[in-house]
Amino acid sequence: MSLSIQFDQVTKDFGAVRVLHGVSFELAPGRVYGLLGENGAGKSTLMKILAGYERASGGEVRIDGTARRFDDSRQAEAAGVVLIHQEFNLAEHLTIAQNIFLGHECRKGWLLDDAAMRAEAARVLQLVGLAADPDTPVRRLIVAEKQLVEIAKALSRRARLLIMDEPTATLTPGETQRLFALIARLKEEGATIVYISHKLDEVERVTDEVVVMRDGRFVARAATAEVDRRRMANLMVGRELSDMFPDKEPPPADAPCALKVSGLSVPGWAEQLDFEVREGEILGFAGLVGAGRTEAFEALIGLRPRSAGQVELGGRPVALRNPRQAMKHGITYLSEDRKGKGLHVDLSLRDNLTLMVLRPWLRLDQERDALVHAVREFGIRTGDLAARARMLSGGNQQKLALAKFLHPDPRVVVLDEPTRGVDVGAKRDIYFLIRRLAAEGRAVIVISSELIELIGLCHRVAVMRAGRLQATLGLDHLTEEELIAHATGTR
Amino acid sequence: MQPEPVESPTVSRKWRSVLGGLGPILGLVALCIVGTALNPDFATVDNLMNVLTRTAFIGIIAVGMTFVIMSGGIDLSVGSMAALIAGSMILFMNGLAGGGHAPLLVVALGMGLALVLGLAFGCAHGLLITKGRVEPFIVTLGTLGIFRAFLTWFADGGALTLDGALSDLYSPVYYASLLGVPIPVWIFAAVAVIGSVLLNRTAFGRHVQAIGSNEQVARYAAIRVDLVKILTYMLLGLCVGIATLLYVPRLGSASPTTGLLWELEAIAAVVVGGTALKGGEGRLVGTVVGAILLSVISNILNLTSIISVYLNAAVQGGVIIVVAFMQRGRR
Numbered sequence: 001m002s003l004s005i006q007f008d009q010v011t012k013d014f015g016a017v018r019v020l021h022g023v024s025f026e027l028a029p030g031r032v033y034g035l036l037g038e039n040g041a042g043k044s045t046l047m048k049i050l051a052g053y054e055r056a057s058g059g060e061v062r063i064d065g066t067a068r069r070f071d072d073s074r075q076a077e078a079a080g081v082v083l084i085h086q087e088f089n090l091a092e093h094l095t096i097a098q099n100i101f102l103g104h105e106c107r108k109g110w111l112l113d114d115a116a117m118r119a120e121a122a123r124v125l126q127l128v129g130l131a132a133d134p135d136t137p138v139r140r141l142i143v144a145e146k147q148l149v150e151i152a153k154a155l156s157r158r159a160r161l162l163i164m165d166e167p168t169a170t171l172t173p174g175e176t177q178r179l180f181a182l183i184a185r186l187k188e189e190g191a192t193i194v195y196i197s198h199k200l201d202e203v204e205r206v207t208d209e210v211v212v213m214r215d216g217r218f219v220a221r222a223a224t225a226e227v228d229r230r231r232m233a234n235l236m237v238g239r240e241l242s243d244m245f246p247d248k249e250p251p252p253a254d255a256p257c258a259l260k261v262s263g264l265s266v267p268g269w270a271e272q273l274d275f276e277v278r279e280g281e282i283l284g285f286a287g288l289v290g291a292g293r294t295e296a297f298e299a300l301i302g303l304r305p306r307s308a309g310q311v312e313l314g315g316r317p318v319a320l321r322n323p324r325q326a327m328k329h330g331i332t333y334l335s336e337d338r339k340g341k342g343l344h345v346d347l348s349l350r351d352n353l354t355l356m357v358l359r360p361w362l363r364l365d366q367e368r369d370a371l372v373h374a375v376r377e378f379g380i381r382t383g384d385l386a387a388r389a390r391m392l393s394g395g396n397q398q399k400l401a402l403a404k405f406l407h408p409d410p411r412v413v414v415l416d417e418p419t420r421g422v423d424v425g426a427k428r429d430i431y432f433l434i435r436r437l438a439a440e441g442r443a444v445i446v447i448s449s450e451l452i453e454l455i456g457l458c459h460r461v462a463v464m465r466a467g468r469l470q471a472t473l474g475l476d477h478l479t480e481e482e483l484i485a486h487a488t489g490t491r
Numbered sequence: 492m493q494p495e496p497v498e499s500p501t502v503s504r505k506w507r508s509v510l511g512g513l514g515p516i517l518g519l520v521a522l523c524i525v526g527t528a529l530n531p532d533f534a535t536v537d538n539l540m541n542v543l544t545r546t547a548f549i550g551i552i553a554v555g556m557t558f559v560i561m562s563g564g565i566d567l568s569v570g571s572m573a574a575l576i577a578g579s580m581i582l583f584m585n586g587l588a589g590g591g592h593a594p595l596l597v598v599a600l601g602m603g604l605a606l607v608l609g610l611a612f613g614c615a616h617g618l619l620i621t622k623g624r625v626e627p628f629i630v631t632l633g634t635l636g637i638f639r640a641f642l643t644w645f646a647d648g649g650a651l652t653l654d655g656a657l658s659d660l661y662s663p664v665y666y667a668s669l670l671g672v673p674i675p676v677w678i679f680a681a682v683a684v685i686g687s688v689l690l691n692r693t694a695f696g697r698h699v700q701a702i703g704s705n706e707q708v709a710r711y712a713a714i715r716v717d718l719v720k721i722l723t724y725m726l727l728g729l730c731v732g733i734a735t736l737l738y739v740p741r742l743g744s745a746s747p748t749t750g751l752l753w754e755l756e757a758i759a760a761v762v763v764g765g766t767a768l769k770g771g772e773g774r775l776v777g778t779v780v781g782a783i784l785l786s787v788i789s790n791i792l793n794l795t796s797i798i799s800v801y802l803n804a805a806v807q808g809g810v811i812i813v814v815a816f817m818q819r820g821r822r
């Protein structure tokens with residue numbers, strides 16, 4: 001019952017801009033494909049055409065040998081093609097069950113058949129491993145749970161071709177494991193799966209074959225077993241990628257303590273956290289989603305209430321009641337939610353960059369100089385300095401966000417998931433930037449769910465579980481196994 | 492990148508922003524041509540000054556309203572606030588004059604009271620909205636009723652009238668001219684210029700825009716969101732105070748119909764001027780042009796007999812909807 005797909009010279013133009021240049025390849029039924037490419041390579045656009053969200057400007061998409069053109073996603077879903085979006089399409093005020101059946105409600109005569117929908121919702125929720133009542137409003141769920149609801153929604157549509165766009169970006173290792181088990185099961189049941197991800201280790205584990213795209217063109221395909229991660233990365237960027245991570249130079253032995261936190265407690269999220277970070281040191285924070293890492297640091301700089309805790313910056317005790325005081329004392333925090341909390345996507349690059357440090361009277365010429373400087377310094381690729389932030393690619397938005405939160409020249413900078421949704425090339429740029437920040441004598445704290453990133457980048461990694469600090473691992477103990485063991489409490 | 496489905500994204504964006512800025516001005520020019528064609532009295536200096544003087548009240552309030560709307564808020568109470576401030580000024584001045592104070596001092600104190608009351612009401616709005624976390628729509632809908640009810644109570648359902656001597660002394664503030672231009676027009680121009688500088692050249696203005704564009708991002712960027720919001724409502728209150736102290740000498744009285752539907756006109760001027768109602772984007776020049784455009788419409792209705800003057804508010808309401816219709820999906 002699975003579908004085979006043939007793309008034949010598919011092109012897509014947005015006005016004069018051609019984003020797909022005659023893409024041709026085939027997907028055989030019942031296999032798991034990894035679709036790789038940097039941001040802007042055209043993979044999402046191609047998949048949107050397949051799933052009826054966009055129309056091709058030229059070429060053909062054949063499903064099981066017949067040319068098909070879907071007017072909308074409903075038609076595609078009726079044909080068994082379902083796309084799980086990178087961004088969520090959930091109605092926040094409706095319940096999980098209502099969302100799963102949105103537009104496909106079960107009926108009993110004129111009325112909705114709530115009991116049947118609830119039962120089916122409970123079934124698919126169990127499949128994805130989300131222990132939540134189908135009557136829970138979606139707005140009460142955390143991001144990872146919403147992702148699982150999106151997957152459950154796709155399952156309830158009985159997909160024969162399932163496209164997943166970055167499904168694990170917000171999932172914990174445990175949830176990711178469950179998703180992989182689910183993918184294996186769907187494959188056994190005969191579904192074709194297209195798996196888009198920046199996480200090459202996952203692609204390596206879960207896919208049968210990889211297809212690589214670059215600049216709107218098909219580049220290569222190969223059996224997953226025959227290419228290693230390095231080769232995948234090289235194919236995506238189109239050049240030899242030397243080591244992803246910069247060399248680790250530990251901070252000098254006598255480097256003074258930059259930030260010392262003792263007994264930090266955040267009601268409902270964190271209890272009695274003690275840690276310190278020295279100048280020139282990169283301290284990682286590992287843990288599952290919901291372990292309280294983000295919340296602890298939001299509380300630290302005064303974005304949410306805390307019930308206890310002392311903070312010392314540069315050896316002096318300080319009271320940080322709001323982000324402004326925190327900034328004045330030399331600590332800034334870049335949120336994991338780039339578009340919701342990090343950047344004003346509708347404002348210009350300049351307005352974003354200088355927002356935190358404006359003097360009462362604006363100096364537009366100085367702001368412009370600052371932007372020119374930041375674009376060079378942080379390697380932000382933009383054709384137009386007057387552009388709005390939303391015109392930038394994900395990686396360049398992230399670089400702009402980093403520039404913004406470094407503009408106040410903090411001594412301590414907290415970066416929450418600094419490479420989320422960013423392509424390999426930009427990731428590497430960001431790693432080297434973080435290294436440089438440390439070399440300049442700043443203390444850097446990196447919160448990340450990507451263990452490889454923490455291991456490759458940090459001098460020490462603190463592991464949190466359920467709001468408590470579980471362990472702090474030094475250089476010689478930094479392995480994936482150790483981190484997972486502490487994060488999940490199996491040690 | 493989100494390419495636009497048009498010839499060239501950059502060029503079209505520039506064109507659209509240019510058109511967005513020129514739209515209200517082109518509308519105003521077209522209206523003036525129509526007005527001149529319909530009635531030769533339209534294009535006289537006297538009539539122009541008349542229109543501008545009448546625009547001053549709404550225009551000054553609309554300048555303040557631009558800040559509130561840009562930050563993502565709204566204030567429905569401005570008409571009632573103007574009425575209550577006008578009534579309070581008259582009671583206060585009459586009382587002081589009865590106590591034997593010098594008339595000039597009395598008028599000066601009365602004008603000061605208008606500004607203080609405007610600031611105080613705005614501050615109350617801001618505190619309820621930020622610290623009290625009540626929707627701006629609800630807070631100002633409530634005070635819309637409260638302010639007007641208090642005026643009606645003070646006036647016992649009738650009108651409050653300024654004492655004759657005071658009225659004579661105060662009337663030049665509305666009726667006098669400087670270099671051939673009436674005082675209210677000068678003040679309107681000054682408020683517009685100061686507002687424009689505040690919006691485009693100060694951190695406050697940039698912060699207002701940032702909050703309206705995305706409040707959460709602003710909060711994370713160490714902006715004192717609550718303080719900035721309170722300041723926008725106080726600024727609007729101050730503008731209402733200024734408009735009222737220009738309005739009182741015109742009739743020398745306040746009644747339950749004073750300032751009726753001013754909120755409609757002020758919000759209409761802001762929207763017609765191209766400021767997005769959901770906040771984050773807007774232009775002060777647009778607001779000024781929008782305010783003038785609305786009063787030109789009512790002036791043309793007055794001078795011609797095509798549509799009844801009684802339908803003035805209907806035309807303004809229609810203009811808001813048409814402009815919003817043309818702006819839809821702009822972002």
